[in-house]
Amino acid sequence: MSTPIVEVENVNFSYHGLTVLEDVSFSVQEKEFLAFIGPNGGGKTTLIKLLLGLLKPDSGKIRIYGTSPEKAAHRVGYVPQDVAINKAFPISVLDVVLMGRLRFHGKTRLSKFDKKAARNVLAELEMLDYQNRRIDDLSGGQKERVFIARALATDPDILVLDEPTASLDTTGRTELYAILKEINKTKTIIVVTHDMMVLSSYVSSVACVNRSVHYHDDAEITEEMIQEGYHCPVELIAHGIPHRILKTHEDEP
Amino acid sequence: MIDALQFEFMRNALFAGFFASLICGVIGTFVVVNRLVFLGGGIAHAAYGGIGVAFFFGVPYIVGTLGFSLVAALVMTAVVLKAKSRADTFIGVLWAVGMAIGIILLDLTPGYNVNLMSFLFGSILAVPNSDIWWMLGLSILTISSAVYFYRDMLAISYDDEFAHLRGVPVNLLYFFFIGLIAVSIVIIIRVVGLILVIALLTIPPFIAEKYSNSLLMMMILSTLFAMIFNLVGLWLAYTFNLTSGATIILVATGGFFISMIIDYLLPSDLGISQG
Ligand SMILES: Nc1ncnc2c1ncn2[C@@H]1O[C@H](COP(=O)(O)OP(=O)(O)OP(=O)(O)O)[C@@H](O)[C@H]1O
Numbered sequence: 001m002s003t004p005i006v007e008v009e010n011v012n013f014s015y016h017g018l019t020v021l022e023d024v025s026f027s028v029q030e031k032e033f034l035a036f037i038g039p040n041g042g043g044k045t046t047l048i049k050l051l052l053g054l055l056k057p058d059s060g061k062i063r064i065y066g067t068s069p070e071k072a073a074h075r076v077g078y079v080p081q082d083v084a085i086n087k088a089f090p091i092s093v094l095d096v097v098l099m100g101r102l103r104f105h106g107k108t109r110l111s112k113f114d115k116k117a118a119r120n121v122l123a124e125l126e127m128l129d130y131q132n133r134r135i136d137d138l139s140g141g142q143k144e145r146v147f148i149a150r151a152l153a154t155d156p157d158i159l160v161l162d163e164p165t166a167s168l169d170t171t172g173r174t175e176l177y178a179i180l181k182e183i184n185k186t187k188t189i190i191v192v193t194h195d196m197m198v199l200s201s202y203v204s205s206v207a208c209v210n211r212s213v214h215y216h217d218d219a220e221i222t223e224e225m226i227q228e229g230y231h232c233p234v235e236l237i238a239h240g241i242p243h244r245i246l247k248t249h250e251d252e253p
Numbered sequence: 254m255i256d257a258l259q260f261e262f263m264r265n266a267l268f269a270g271f272f273a274s275l276i277c278g279v280i281g282t283f284v285v286v287n288r289l290v291f292l293g294g295g296i297a298h299a300a301y302g303g304i305g306v307a308f309f310f311g312v313p314y315i316v317g318t319l320g321f322s323l324v325a326a327l328v329m330t331a332v333v334l335k336a337k338s339r340a341d342t343f344i345g346v347l348w349a350v351g352m353a354i355g356i357i358l359l360d361l362t363p364g365y366n367v368n369l370m371s372f373l374f375g376s377i378l379a380v381p382n383s384d385i386w387w388m389l390g391l392s393i394l395t396i397s398s399a400v401y402f403y404r405d406m407l408a409i410s411y412d413d414e415f416a417h418l419r420g421v422p423v424n425l426l427y428f429f430f431i432g433l434i435a436v437s438i439v440i441i442i443r444v445v446g447l448i449l450v451i452a453l454l455t456i457p458p459f460i461a462e463k464y465s466n467s468l469l470m471m472m473i474l475s476t477l478f479a480m481i482f483n484l485v486g487l488w489l490a491y492t493f494n495l496t497s498g499a500t501i502i503l504v505a506t507g508g509f510f511i512s513m514i515i516d517y518l519l520p521s522d523l524g525i526s527q528g
């Protein structure tokens with residue numbers, strides 16, 4: 001195995017004395033497609049903010065590409081869980097994506113080249129026709145694509161998405177994961193999701209985040225994970241989906 | 254109105270209105286999209302403390318008000334950045350304290366009595382040439398900052414967390430812009446009064462927001478609306494011999510309601526261009 005690009009060692013984190021993450025350790029390899037799953041309030045968003053350097057661990061160590069999260073921030077593209085909710089803000093789709101080109105390679109001014117790059121990612125996500133629309137006129141799924149485009153415009157090595165499929169219908173989800181799978185050919189992807197459907201078919205590893213983090217380097221949900229339902233959200237089991245995943249797992253040699 | 258232009262006071266009033274519109278169009282847009290209207294009000298009222306300081310200690314008016322408002326603005330910004338949820342209470346306190354200090358200091362200043370009305374509504378028809386130069390300088394500063402920092406301003410207003418991750422110095426720019434708001438408010442208050450500053454900072458951008466699909470367009474439209482309100486207000490004030498500041502505000506408010514009625518009658522968002 002090559003050296004991991006993300007290393008988390010014995011990280012503890014609390015908000016105002018309230019422990020949210022406890023003794024978290026795992027690592028991520030180049031080109032991995034890692035899913036964070038876990039119940040609401042389990043600490044998934046917190047963990048992502050720690051990886052981005054937006055929050056600092058109380059103790060423990062986080063290294064991204066061998067350096068601190070702050071120093072590596074320019075190599076990480078971030079799609080937040082909720083952007084500018086209820087903000088009636090006059091901004092076009094293209095302007096949102098151009099935010100991803102700010103300080104690109106340290107440049108302070110945007111150029112024609114940046115606009116071209118922004119349009120290219122919009123085209124990749126089939127959103128070019130909407131480039132001059134006001135962003136709050138778009139549907140939830142269209143907005144999500146724009147925020148993914150903004151993250152991709154930063155030309156990241158790691159793409160981090162916090163619940164990108166929350167506002168999408170089944171078709172939208174399938175399309176989005178197809179796009180992510182394509183992106184995964186060149187980039188590492190970390191995605192927070194409650195969407196169990198995707199686990200078996202798209203992701204390469206799963207981490208259950210619920211105060212502690214349990215990392216599984218294959219996407220199947222194993223028998224012991226279900227038995228110790230405590231590690232993973234209970235609705236997982238209730239939906240019956242894991243059983244199907246489990247079956248495919250058992251089918252394998 | 255045309256024959257009124259032969260008077261210097263009328264020409265200066267038009268210039269003052271023109272520059273105030275330019276500054277308010279740009280700064281007001283930033284204020285409105287960042288939900289900083291209350292902070293703007295706080296700065297404007299804290300400026301009154303600066304008037305008291307200026308008269309009591311015998312320092313020049315502009316030094317007193319500018320110094321006082323800048324300090325108040327920077328303290329408010331620090332609080333907004335540290336504890337967003339409690340910021341409104343804190344601004345409310347500074348707002349009240351600033352005014353109280355101003356009034357007490359004026360009480361204690363022997364022999365001088367500042368006219369509160371002129372602080373509230375300004376005296377756009379009695380603007381000296383020196384103030385026109387101040388406003389010209391400030392317009393240049395405001396517009397060049399907005400042009401230079403346009404993308405950063407857009408990013409920190411829309412999603413400051415993302416801007417920070419991209420390496421934009423979010424807090425520094427926040428202090429800079431709020432400092433700029435403070436300077437603008439102080440200089441414009443002198444000309445058009447406290448109430449008109451707040452009206453010009455908020456009403457034109459509020460109307461413009463609905464018809465803009467970019468921050469730039471919102472700034473340009475706000476400036477245009479503000480200029481129209483100023484011009485119409487001044488003309489009405491001159492023709493019917495009314496208080497100019499109050500007339501301009503009523504015209505702006507009229508514009509505000511007309512835009513609401515238009516929106517009501519045309520429920521489809523015709524105003525927003527589809528590019
Ligand atoms: N800014 C904050 N201040 C204090 N506590 C917080 C803050 N943000 C989150 N928390 C708490 O930390 C815990 C983890 O929150 P987090 O947002 O990381 O959960 P999550 O796994 O992303 O949940 P969801 O699936 O609902 O998005 C929760 O109990 C939450 O109440």
Ligand SMILES: [Mg+2]
Pocket residue numbers: 044045046081162
């Ligand atoms: Mg979350």
